[in-house]
Amino acid sequence: MAPKYHPIPLSGGDRKALRKELGQARAMTTVFAQQAEEFRVKGEALIRKADQLSCESWNERMWADGEPIDPSPTIDQAINGGFQWLQIECSRCRTPNEIDLAALPHPPTTFVHDLASRLRCRKCAKLGRRPAATLLQLAPRPRHAVTDS
Numbered sequence: 001m002a003p004k005y006h007p008i009p010l011s012g013g014d015r016k017a018l019r020k021e022l023g024q025a026r027a028m029t030t031v032f033a034q035q036a037e038e039f040r041v042k043g044e045a046l047i048r049k050a051d052q053l054s055c056e057s058w059n060e061r062m063w064a065d066g067e068p069i070d071p072s073p074t075i076d077q078a079i080n081g082g083f084q085w086l087q088i089e090c091s092r093c094r095t096p097n098e099i100d101l102a103a104l105p106h107p108p109t110t111f112v113h114d115l116a117s118r119l120r121c122r123k124c125a126k127l128g129r130r131p132a133a134t135l136l137q138l139a140p141r142p143r144h145a146v147t148d149s
């Protein structure tokens with residue numbers, strides 16, 4: 001792209017003023033861009049803290065009463081807040097399971113509580129049953145470290 005053309009003023013004083021204004025505008029480009037980046041970093045940190053608190057709030061409710069499961073954080077909020085794992089158990093046979101939220105095929109805007117009806121127990125599925133999952137806790141890491149053996 002060709003550089004923008006500013007008509008050169010006839011008077012020397014006006015030329016000097018134009019040079020000064022152009023210099024200031026170019027300097028402010030950098031200043032504002034740096035400020036935007038600083039505010040973006042601060043804003044993202046605040047959102048991450050809010051997401052973490054939403055997960056902790058939901059966990060406290062699940063631990064204390066186990067319901068209501070709605071409202072809950074979304075999958076991307078849980079991951080952003082540092083809670084990538086969802087601990088569940090089958091509502092029928094009580095088999096525990098842990099779900100890696102980052103590995104789910106669901107859209108990241110899906111609410112965690114909407115997973116209750118979508119996650120199925122493999123053991124019960126073999127018997128032709130499809131009980132809902134009981135949601136227990138969001139967790140930063142799996143209860144038992146996953147091994148690739």
Ligand SMILES: [Zn+2]
Pocket residue numbers: 090091092093094095121122123124131
């Ligand atoms: Zn089951």
